[in-house]
Amino acid sequence: MIESIIELFFIYAYVFGQMVFKDLIFGEEFALNTGYIYPTFAYYGTYYYILHVQVWGSVILSISRYVTVCRPLSKAENLFDRVRTPVLWMINTIVPLLLMGRMLFQGSVYYYCAPSGQVSQYTPLYIVKTNSAQGMIVSVIGSGVCAVCYFLVIRRLASTQKHIKGGLRDYRREKMLTIVGFAIFIALCISTLFYVLICINAANENAVAVNLIRTYYIYALMALTFVNPWMLIITNKNTRRRMLFQDSNVSTPIMVSTTINEIVMVSIYITCQLITRDHIIGEQFLFDSNGTIFPEFYFYGTHYYFMYVQVFGAILQSSNRFICVCIPFSRVHEIVEQIPAWVLLLTSFIVPSLPMIPMILRSRITFHRNLEGNIDLLIPTTIVQQNAIQGMVSTVFATILCSICYIVVITKLTRMKTDAHNARDFKREKMLTIVGFAVFISLCVETIYYIFLATMSGESVDRVRVFFVYPTVLMAFVNPWMLILTNQNVRNRALGLSAPSTTADNAVTIRTMATPISIIK
Structure with missing residues (x-):
């Protein structure tokens, strides 16, 4: 959890760095005059520091799983129980920096204007070789440690006697946590493959292949960063039942179906880029x-269809919150509760395509080579303005509608009286409203983007477009993160508010449930 929060910051830093020297959002002169500090941060921070953070986090998680399941009475278990969250924050931030400390004292990294006229990052080949070799070694060692730990953990869990009284629940919890950790291990293997390929081609001094492989970096990075929240959600029994359409409550299927669509669109957008x-x-x-x-x-699919998917999802969530909180016993609520989740998923794919029909019919779009020699889309200025205005109108309308819904919902919740009978329902509705409101805030950010896009003209439009990824990714990943942060147990652990478990009690439980069946008479 802690590593994922650190990684989120560096993902945005990586995207911002790409926008500075590839999209030149501050101009070419700014990129060329950034000196030494910023290029060093952009190169070492968003590539190798985040690598060491991810590997370190994966190793610590795998060792924690091994100690908890296989060595419950050891001193290591006692040590893990005593470590507080602030200390973990410091360790997970400082240790990766120490591991990569050697890299920071190598030759200079800076931006320069290549013969093709594009701004590029200059990194001496010997630095690329040594850094890629260290990245490969670190990721391979991390993958090896994780593989050994999970092999031992899975073997121990497989021999666990699940029918021992009081141990079944603990067994399920440990199994689910191990599945989450194993998913992170698989993502780490993907990242390891990336650095192995970089190292091999750097050793062969194949600069073209190195630059080509680097374009896939974002995939390995995002796989490790976002596997945590998604696996924590999927391995939660209640959420999993709702995702598999086994629950009548329609709130979570709306969130899940919307986010699934957005995850697909993010992947398509990156591929198209x-x-x-x-x-x-x-x-x-x-x-x-x-x-x-x-x-x-x-053009339309990865920009405007994506926008309508997110807008429609935000409207669905806000409307659902309004119906559940303000008119819970109405006929509308009964109809909404009876809608199958697969219908919601299908609807969230089809409905956003309807407002795009006028856009697609307006003009043909083609690729051409611009005056700078780069390949770009040839779109008439009038079409760009019309599309931007339509996007602005759509997001503004959705923002107003969502704001009305949440004003009414929040007013209703603040005036609602709770007692022993409805306290749990009130808490659930409050948490779901917080999640939906976070999506609404993200929608407001996206609305600001489209307002700027509609009011700009000429080259300013192209400059504003490079910011598209920020509100888009923000809206795409706000759902899973908010669903986790609004869970009390996870929130307490993330903030270090939960008291550590008693080592002796935990050890007895784990030892009892992990006793091989062959030993029991």
Whole structure:
């Protein structure tokens, strides 16, 4: 959990760094005059520091699983119980920095103007070799430690006697936590593969291949960062039942279906960026795609369809909160509760495509080579303005509608009287409203983006567009994170508010439940 929060910051730092020297949001002169500190942070911080944070977090988690399941009476178990969350924050922040300390004292890293006219980052080849070698060694060692730990943990859990009285619940908890940790281990293996490929090509002095492989960095980074919240949600029994459409409560399926759509769209957006910006398939592919559906799919699908998916999801959540809190016994509420979750999932895919029909019919979009020699989309200025205005109107309308819903809902909740009978329901509705309100705040950020986009003209439009990823990713991942943070147990552990478990009691439980069946008479 702690590592994921640290990683979130560096993901945004990485995206911002890409916008500075690839999209030149502050101009070419700013990128060239950033000196030594910023390029060093952009290179070492968003590449190698986050690598060491992720590997260190994965190793600590795997060792924790091993100690808890296989060595419950050891001193290590007692040590893990005594470590407070602030200390963990310090350890998880400082140790990765110490592991990569050698890198910071190498040659200079800076931005320069390449012969092609593009601003590029200069990193001496010997630095690339040594850094990639260290990245590979660290990730391989981390993967090896995790593999050994999870092999021992899974073997111990497999031999656990599950029918011991009082041990079944503990067994399930340990099994679920092990599944979460194992998913992180799989993501770490993907990251390890990335650094192995970088190291091999750097050793062969294949700079072209190194730069090409680097474009896939965001995939390995996001896999490790976002596997934690998603696995914690999926391994939760109640949430899993709702995702599998086994629960009549429609609140969580709305959140899950919306977020699933957004995760798909984020992946498609990144893939399209790799194709159009980094040319992983080649430039000729883009020109050959003119006259096909790909240019329209890239422009409308990864921008405006994505926007309508998020807007529709925000409207669904706010409307659902209004119905559940303000008119809980109405006919509308009964109808909403009877809607199958698969219908919500299908609807959240289809409905956002309807407002896009006028956009798609307005004009054909093609790829062309601009005056700077770069490949870009050729879109008439009038079409850009019309699309931006439609996007602004849609987001403003959704923001107003959601704000009305949440004003009424929050007013209702503040005036609601609770007693022993409805305290639990009130708490649940309050938490779900907080999650929905966080989505509403993200929608407000996206609305500001489209207002700027609609009011700008000329080159300013292209400069504003590079900020698209910020509100989009914010809205896409606010749901799983808020669902976790509004869970009291997880929140207390993340903030260090829960008292550590008694080592002796925990050890007896784990030892009892982990006793091999063959020993029991």
